[in-house]
Amino acid sequence: MEKSFGLSALQKHSKGIPPSEVRLAEGVRYQDVISAVEVMDPRTDALFDHESIRYIADLMKSGEIFTADELTSLSESQILLFMQHMMALEAEWMQGQYLPQTVFSTPYIHHMRFLQCHSPMLYAYCLAVLKTVLMVFDTIAEADVKENEEFLIYHFGLDLHQDVQLDEVLRMLEEAYAEAIGKDWMQVAKCIEFQSNFLQGNLILARGHEFLQHASRLLTSAGEVLESIRLADMDDISLKKFYHPMTLRWVPALTPLKWISSISVGDGIRYFKEVIESLIGICTNFSTVSRCSERLLTFAIDFSASVPTLLVRSRLLLLIHSLDKNLLQNGYLVSIILHSLDETYGCSLYKSIYDGEPKALDEVYAMQTKKIREINKYLPQAIDVSSLTKELIGTQFTDFLERLARVYLLIIFVSLHNRARYRRRLANLFFELRNIQHLAWEVDTHIFGGGYGCVEHYFNKSRKLQANGFCAQCVACSKTLVLSALVTDIICRVTMEFNLLGLENNLYGKNEIPTAYAYNYHVVQTMIENDTILFHPQMFEPVMKHHARLYPLLVRKRRAALPTEGHIFYVEVLQLVSTASLFLHVALQQLGMIPSNHGQTCTTESQVYALRYKSMQCLTRPAHLTHEGYRTIIEAFSTNNAPSALENAVGMYQRAIEKLNTLIPKLSSYSSSRCSGLRCVVQANAVTAKLLHSIVKSSTMNNWTIEIQVGTVSLGNAKLAKRVNTSLPFYKLKQKTARSQDQSLDLKELKVV
Numbered sequence: 001m002e003k004s005f006g007l008s009a010l011q012k013h014s015k016g017i018p019p020s021e022v023r024l025a026e027g028v029r030y031q032d033v034i035s036a037v038e039v040m041d042p043r044t045d046a047l048f049d050h051e052s053i054r055y056i057a058d059l060m061k062s063g064e065i066f067t068a069d070e071l072t073s074l075s076e077s078q079i080l081l082f083m084q085h086m087m088a089l090e091a092e093w094m095q096g097q098y099l100p101q102t103v104f105s106t107p108y109i110h111h112m113r114f115l116q117c118h119s120p121m122l123y124a125y126c127l128a129v130l131k132t133v134l135m136v137f138d139t140i141a142e143a144d145v146k147e148n149e150e151f152l153i154y155h156f157g158l159d160l161h162q163d164v165q166l167d168e169v170l171r172m173l174e175e176a177y178a179e180a181i182g183k184d185w186m187q188v189a190k191c192i193e194f195q196s197n198f199l200q201g202n203l204i205l206a207r208g209h210e211f212l213q214h215a216s217r218l219l220t221s222a223g224e225v226l227e228s229i230r231l232a233d234m235d236d237i238s239l240k241k242f243y244h245p246m247t248l249r250w251v252p253a254l255t256p257l258k259w260i261s262s263i264s265v266g267d268g269i270r271y272f273k274e275v276i277e278s279l280i281g282i283c284t285n286f287s288t289v290s291r292c293s294e295r296l297l298t299f300a301i302d303f304s305a306s307v308p309t310l311l312v313r314s315r316l317l318l319l320i321h322s323l324d325k326n327l328l329q330n331g332y333l334v335s336i337i338l339h340s341l342d343e344t345y346g347c348s349l350y351k352s353i354y355d356g357e358p359k360a361l362d363e364v365y366a367m368q369t370k371k372i373r374e375i376n377k378y379l380p381q382a383i384d385v386s387s388l389t390k391e392l393i394g395t396q397f398t399d400f401l402e403r404l405a406r407v408y409l410l411i412i413f414v415s416l417h418n419r420a421r422y423r424r425r426l427a428n429l430f431f432e433l434r435n436i437q438h439l440a441w442e443v444d445t446h447i448f449g450g451g452y453g454c455v456e457h458y459f460n461k462s463r464k465l466q467a468n469g470f471c472a473q474c475v476a477c478s479k480t481l482v483l484s485a486l487v488t489d490i491i492c493r494v495t496m497e498f499n500l501l502g503l504e505n506n507l508y509g510k511n512e513i514p515t516a517y518a519y520n521y522h523v524v525q526t527m528i529e530n531d532t533i534l535f536h537p538q539m540f541e542p543v544m545k546h547h548a549r550l551y552p553l554l555v556r557k558r559r560a561a562l563p564t565e566g567h568i569f570y571v572e573v574l575q576l577v578s579t580a581s582l583f584l585h586v587a588l589q590q591l592g593m594i595p596s597n598h599g600q601t602c603t604t605e606s607q608v609y610a611l612r613y614k615s616m617q618c619l620t621r622p623a624h625l626t627h628e629g630y631r632t633i634i635e636a637f638s639t640n641n642a643p644s645a646l647e648n649a650v651g652m653y654q655r656a657i658e659k660l661n662t663l664i665p666k667l668s669s670y671s672s673s674r675c676s677g678l679r680c681v682v683q684a685n686a687v688t689a690k691l692l693h694s695i696v697k698s699s700t701m702n703n704w705t706i707e708i709q710v711g712t713v714s715l716g717n718a719k720l721a722k723r724v725n726t727s728l729p730f731y732k733l734k735q736k737t738a739r740s741q742d743q744s745l746d747l748k749e750l751k752v753v
Contacts, residue, residue, distance in 0.1 A: 059107055064107075065107055065108070068114075068117075068118050071115075071118040071119050072118045072119065074119065074122075076183070076185045076187070076188055079119075079121065079122065079185070079188050080185075080187050080188050080191065082106075082122060082125075083122075083125055083188065083191040083192070083195075084191065084269075086103070086106070086125070086126070086129060087191070087194075087195075087268055087269060087272065088267070088268030088269070089102040089103050089105065089268070090102070090103055090129055090132070090133075090268070091267075091268035091269070091271040091272055092268065093133070094136070094271070094275065095271065099133070103129060103130075103133065108122065108126065109126050109129075109130070110159075112126065112127075112159075112161065120172070120175070120176065120179075121176040121179060121180070121188075121192075123172070124169070124172035124173050124175065124176040124192075125173075125176065125191075125192060125195060127161060127164055127169045127172060128169055128172075128173055128195045128196065128199050129195065130160050130161050131161075131164070131166060131169050131199060132195075132198060132199050133160060134160055134162065135199075166199075169199070170196065170199070170200070173192055173195065173196040173199075174196075176192050177189055177192045177193060177196070180192060194272075198272070198276075201276070580648070580649045580650075580651075580652035580653045580656065580682075580685065580686075580689075584646070584649040584685060584688070584689050587646045587649065587689075587692070588692075646689050646690075646692055646693040646696070647693065649685075649686075649689040650686055650689045650690050650693065653682050653683075653685055653686030653689065654686060656682045657679060657682050657683055657686065660679045660682065661679075
């Protein structure tokens with residue numbers, strides 16, 4: 001067994017070397033060592049005792065793999081075992097596991113010539129897997145997504161057989177398929193057919209319509225392979241001879257080897273189906289999207305929630321690049337798309353905006369400062385344009401957002417470099433940004449102060465509007481609101497960066513930063529309180545995501561630490577509770593149990609307003625909604641389906657209770673008490689929603705009323721006998737008696753199941 005650079009040898013040679021001194025062998029460059037470490041080249045793992053690839057003769061002699069005669073006479077079940085586990089390993093690799101730990105965990109793939117001589121069927125199958133790996137590499141490299149070092153083209157020491165042509169591999173697969181059919185090995189033939197279809201599918205993926213024609217066969221073959229899995233018939237001894245982790249080159253201990261027996265073949269095949277379905281979804285949408293930026297953006301953000309692998313993410317980015325060149329000129333829209341995919345792909349955003357390598361910092365600063373001074377002539381024009389209805393947003397406003405986003409990136413760039421050198425410049429630039437914020441608020445004054453919900457209709461007052469100032473048929477009303485929120489969000493992010501740079505004395509007053517974020521709440525609250533859900537809610541999600549990260553920094557006067565795990569968990573609970581409260585309120589409003597017109601004078605008007613304010617404040621301030629939450633809210637408002645809203649409320653309340661039960665032991669006594677009180681409110685509202693749902697089904701609505709309480713609640717629990725203060729609304733269900741008196745419903749014994 002060949003050893004190289006064991007730990008004992010390293011300790012022996014390291015004696016006498018001063019601290020912080022690096023010694024390299026003759027002919028070895030420091031840059032090569034760093035590059036090798038970054039891609040986890042096992043040849044440079046001097047701190048770990050590892051084995052190199054062993055000779056095939058030694059492996060056969062020790063009985064760790066099949067001999068040449070045994071390999072030639074493999075049975076159907078043994079070959080099926082190899083192929084199915086290789087598919088599972090390939091799926092594991094696509095999910096982010098390292099290539100040496102997955103596909104290259106079999107010694108045969110390191111010795112392909114030996115496999116070619118004694119098992120041409122397995123040789124063709126392994127070549128197809130390696131060719132698929134190469135195609136994935138090419139796709140990700142073309143999309144310029146290199147966050148995961150494992151998905152680099154160059155792997156030190158791993159032979160991917162780039163010299164073998166794809167046509168030759170497909171021909172070998174056809175011969176292997178014919179051989180399996182001739183031997184009546186139908187399950188083996190299905191595995192070969194699936195690998196061939198998947199390989200061809202990746203080949204024609206760039207041509208959407210052709211891939212859709214091929215996709216049905218691909219899904220069918222995947223289903224057949226999934227049905228043919230017979231793990232009970234597998235031989236563990238054969239498995240160890242096929243996949244022996246001890247024979248590969250060790251990877252660093254930070255990424256320990258996974259034993260093959262722990263990998264589920266069924267899960268691997270299901271993952272392949274998810275990838276295929278995702279690729280089909282991309283091609284289907286992009287074949288109909290054409291060059292419509294609105295559809296493209298909505299689909300990209302919508303689809304990103306279920307993207308299963310880096311391959312699909314890269315294919316999505318490539319299609320965006322190929323279909324809509326104009327969209328790439330808008331830096332901020334690109335940032336929304338990339339942010340919805342994952343925050344780690346900021347390098348692609350940076351490259352898209354600057355069209356190549358970033359320029360010198362001084363030159364970039366001069367260019368951005370000049371553009372910021374030109375913004376004043378863009379914003380007034382954005383108020384008077386009618387192009388809001390033509391594209392996703394107006395061209396002038398788009399340019400304004402793009403330039404503002406570039407300034408934001410510049411500040412981020414500076415904050416990572418020499419802060420002291422650029423502090424004065426940043427302070428001057430801040431006042432330019434503050435003027436931009438005043439202009440953004442001026443737009444809001446025109447929209448809300450003038451009583452009109454649409455910029456276009458503000459200049460065309462002959463158009464008949466609703467009482468709330470919004471035009472129900474015009475999507476521009478809602479888009480303008482979203483744009484205002486996005487502008488303010490960028491400015492708030494810039495403000496946070498200045499705070500982190502230690503420029504607090506030159507920034508806003510003590511209370512102005514939370515006020516700036518309250519502006520965003522105002523936008524959302526205005527939509528909800530006017531029953532106007534016309535905008536594309538997916539556009540607002542990037543703002544919500546940043547709120548979850550930035551809010552703990554913004555609410556304090558000076559620098560603050562990042563939010564703790566308990567705080568983030570508590571934020572998730574508030575998100576669920578506020579969404580559930582909104583659902584419950586919508587249902588009550590639709591059932592006529594609380595007033596729907598805020599202009600009417602009634603005893604519960606202030607309580608209803610407090611409910612909506614608190615719900616939306618919790619909804620938008622520290623947390624963000626999921627795609628499903630947005631869709632359900634829109635459903636609740638548009639379909640007028642009260643039972644559906646009640647069911648959603650009960651489900652979210654129940655999830656909030658489960659999260660609270662997990663959260664309470666992790667927090668301090670003060671926070672635990674607060675969470676316990678919140679749990680009382682959540683459980684009470686959940687019981688109310690569940691009872692109300694059963695009442696609606698039994699058609700006995702006339703005998704019940706709803707009372708809204710904000711501030712205190714008690715469920716009669718002995719441990720929580722004291723009334724706990726809470727800022728969330730508490731619904732109390734009451735039944736009218738024959739004497740026309742309301743009798744409160746006792747909630748002690750009620751539980752949510």
